[in-house]
Amino acid sequence: MRPLRRLSELEVGETGVLVALELPPGVQNHLMYMGFVPDAQVKVLHRAPIGDPTVYAVDGIEIALRRETAREIRVDSGRLKTKPEMIREAGHEPTQEEPAKELVEAGR
Amino acid sequence: MNDCCTVPAFEPAVHTSVKTAGELRTIALIGPPNSGKSTLFNRLTGLRQKVANYPGVTVEQRMGRMAGIGRDDLTLIDLPGIYSLDAYSEDARVSIEVLEGHMPGTPKPDAVLLVLDALHLTRQLMLAAPVLALGLPTMVLLNMSDLMDARGGAVDPLLLAQELGAPVALVSATRGTGLDSVQLFLNQHGGKNEQPKLMLPVLGNAMSTHRWAAQVSSRTGYRAPLSAKATRRVDAVLLHPVWGPLTFLVVVFGVFQVVFSVGLPLSNGLQDGLAHLGKWATGFLPAGWIRSLVLDGAWNGVTSVLVFLPQILLLFLFIGILEDTGYLARAALIADRVMRSIGLNGKAFIPLLSAYACAVPAIMATRTIENKRDRLATILVTPFMTCSARLPVYMLFIAAFIPNIAFAGGLIGLKTIVMLSLYAIGFLAALVTARLLKSSILKSSETPFILELPQYRMPTLRSLGLRLVDRARVFLKQAGTVILCVTLALWVLANLPVHGGHGPELGESIIGRLGHFIEPVIAPLGFNWKIGIGLLTSVLAREVMVGTMGTLYGADPETQSLSLQTALHHDLPLGGAVALMVFFAFALQCTSTIAVVRRETNSWKWPAVQFAYMLALAYGAAFLTNIVVTALWG
Numbered sequence: 001m002r003p004l005r006r007l008s009e010l011e012v013g014e015t016g017v018l019v020a021l022e023l024p025p026g027v028q029n030h031l032m033y034m035g036f037v038p039d040a041q042v043k044v045l046h047r048a049p050i051g052d053p054t055v056y057a058v059d060g061i062e063i064a065l066r067r068e069t070a071r072e073i074r075v076d077s078g079r080l081k082t083k084p085e086m087i088r089e090a091g092h093e094p095t096q097e098e099p100a101k102e103l104v105e106a107g108r
Numbered sequence: 109m110n111d112c113c114t115v116p117a118f119e120p121a122v123h124t125s126v127k128t129a130g131e132l133r134t135i136a137l138i139g140p141p142n143s144g145k146s147t148l149f150n151r152l153t154g155l156r157q158k159v160a161n162y163p164g165v166t167v168e169q170r171m172g173r174m175a176g177i178g179r180d181d182l183t184l185i186d187l188p189g190i191y192s193l194d195a196y197s198e199d200a201r202v203s204i205e206v207l208e209g210h211m212p213g214t215p216k217p218d219a220v221l222l223v224l225d226a227l228h229l230t231r232q233l234m235l236a237a238p239v240l241a242l243g244l245p246t247m248v249l250l251n252m253s254d255l256m257d258a259r260g261g262a263v264d265p266l267l268l269a270q271e272l273g274a275p276v277a278l279v280s281a282t283r284g285t286g287l288d289s290v291q292l293f294l295n296q297h298g299g300k301n302e303q304p305k306l307m308l309p310v311l312g313n314a315m316s317t318h319r320w321a322a323q324v325s326s327r328t329g330y331r332a333p334l335s336a337k338a339t340r341r342v343d344a345v346l347l348h349p350v351w352g353p354l355t356f357l358v359v360v361f362g363v364f365q366v367v368f369s370v371g372l373p374l375s376n377g378l379q380d381g382l383a384h385l386g387k388w389a390t391g392f393l394p395a396g397w398i399r400s401l402v403l404d405g406a407w408n409g410v411t412s413v414l415v416f417l418p419q420i421l422l423l424f425l426f427i428g429i430l431e432d433t434g435y436l437a438r439a440a441l442i443a444d445r446v447m448r449s450i451g452l453n454g455k456a457f458i459p460l461l462s463a464y465a466c467a468v469p470a471i472m473a474t475r476t477i478e479n480k481r482d483r484l485a486t487i488l489v490t491p492f493m494t495c496s497a498r499l500p501v502y503m504l505f506i507a508a509f510i511p512n513i514a515f516a517g518g519l520i521g522l523k524t525i526v527m528l529s530l531y532a533i534g535f536l537a538a539l540v541t542a543r544l545l546k547s548s549i550l551k552s553s554e555t556p557f558i559l560e561l562p563q564y565r566m567p568t569l570r571s572l573g574l575r576l577v578d579r580a581r582v583f584l585k586q587a588g589t590v591i592l593c594v595t596l597a598l599w600v601l602a603n604l605p606v607h608g609g610h611g612p613e614l615g616e617s618i619i620g621r622l623g624h625f626i627e628p629v630i631a632p633l634g635f636n637w638k639i640g641i642g643l644l645t646s647v648l649a650r651e652v653m654v655g656t657m658g659t660l661y662g663a664d665p666e667t668q669s670l671s672l673q674t675a676l677h678h679d680l681p682l683g684g685a686v687a688l689m690v691f692f693a694f695a696l697q698c699t700s701t702i703a704v705v706r707r708e709t710n711s712w713k714w715p716a717v718q719f720a721y722m723l724a725l726a727y728g729a730a731f732l733t734n735i736v737v738t739a740l741w742g
Contacts, residue, residue, distance in 0.1 A: 023556075026194075026196065027556050027558070028314075029192070029194060029314050030191065030192075030194070030196045030558065031558065032314030032315065032318065033191040033192040033194075033234055033235075033314050033317075034191060034231070034558070034560065035231045035318075037314065037315055037318045038315065045340065045343070046343055046344070046347040047347075048347060048441050048442050048444065048445065049347065049348070049349040049350075049352045049353055049442055050349075050445045052444070052445060053441060053444050053454070053557055053559075055343070055347070055441070055561060059228065059230065059231045060227070060228045060230075060231070060332055060335060061228055061231070061560055061561075062339075062560070062561040063558065063559065063560050063561070064441045064444075064454075064557065064558070064559045064560075064561060065556070065557065065558060066444070066448075066453075066556060066557045068554075068556070069556045069557070069558070
């Protein structure tokens, strides 16, 4: 099994599958209701001009987090969903440079 | 007083009969942030609640009768957006308390309209579980369905209704489509209470709720629409390390330059027109004290404030564009780094920016800040932000005292630079004060910064137009009430006591004696006694200062024939004029702000501390300014 990475370590343009959150319960719950749940696909979109916070695309929306929050979120950056598994999610339009980056969450 | 944002008091629909079980009277609008609840509220009630494109626009419950669909007998409650029924911040707590019927003064809702953004249905369905579990008759409205269709999304509303055990309708609040189904729902539920009969996930567990939501959306054939790529393309520029801040600065400088180059000629034209109109109209009055009261007192005072309407509207137009496009949330993101260095987080930047319009709604907007100490610190520094009521004072004194010198090949003028400096010192005072508070009495551990960035949207002309109309109405009302009363009172006091049928010299009048009495206190700042009177009246609201100047200089025979700018220029040294603007940058002269701080902090202690601190800072800074400016240019 590949080692997990911290979400804060992903570069802009990279995508990872969320594995676990290690945050205080209140914050964690809030983030999960915003879509940061295990198995969700998270893509790094932009960094603010000074390098922090960073904008992530998750579940079709864009959410900004600081580095210290993102470092407590573990992701698997190699395990991307394959086409048959794919269910199209808002905000994730399949393009050529990101062939299969869709979240499989539903129906299992 | 300066009711920047008050809405008419709401009177609930009158019901003579005793309410029977299951009868509908009060309906709550609930949904995630930025899902369009307030836009829908405005549709259903025909009211004009503020809407904009960022999460957290609505921070308190608002009620209105559903006159927009012909149901005057029903009361609709608009609520702040929530992600779940766990209160993460103050505004979310309001929604939850109203839903549970624990909010004093707000009736417990008999039914719920759950508004979900159809563009992100899977995640938004997570809120459906806890809301349906409340057991109230609920209708689910999938808003922005027009955008979903346009971008190739789909969902089967009938299947979804079966899954949820509640009626589902596709609506578009901005276009007003699908609202007939709301009417149908309300008519059907007039007399019976229906319990949802669905299998809900274990509540309170985000993971299981999400799994449930994903299953439901998959079983109902939900296909999420493609996201508009425009937002990411625009953000590639606006969040770029170089282009982002540069664009921001160019826009800010541009706005102030426009306020001067477009706003000032408009103001001057308006001033000439109003002066002629006043002379012509009062020509019909008998010469003597009545004409003097109307022309020199009321008309001069009120119109000297009214002429600044064009500039204020330009400023509101700019702020409206920022809010409606979705840029405000990006500004908060960029500012997070700076805000963190003073111990706050980027979210506090949203109220601070909106305080450029008015501190009152800005202080309300701090409810979105999760940490209580962060919120209090933000409330305490918000009045340092240059609100639009300071604009008339700055414009008047800059026009009267600052020469027209162009820099950078005419791109930017000295007047603009002075104006920007005044905005800058206010902002700096806010930052430094927040830093002091956060490193002493309001110290707390850092709260994480979590902010949803909305998609960019093109502001509609209608929405921007309505803001300007509302703003103009507030401004005119203020001029016609507070400022009119103050100027009339001033004129009377400036013409008493009467000796042998003649009014006194201005300096010998009641107002003159009062002015001379307080003069020693303000003389070190370079102010004369008329400014002193202005400082007293402007405690009501800052723009009253300008009206007071208009009346006092209008009542003085020596300066009566001069324009207010010229009269001031002859009567006040440059040091005093600049010191006055600095004083206004710092002092808390606004009864509405004091009242809202008392309400939001639930004590008189904080507004008292805030008032004293800002007054001391204003006095000290004006004192130094007077010395420095007089030494350099006096």
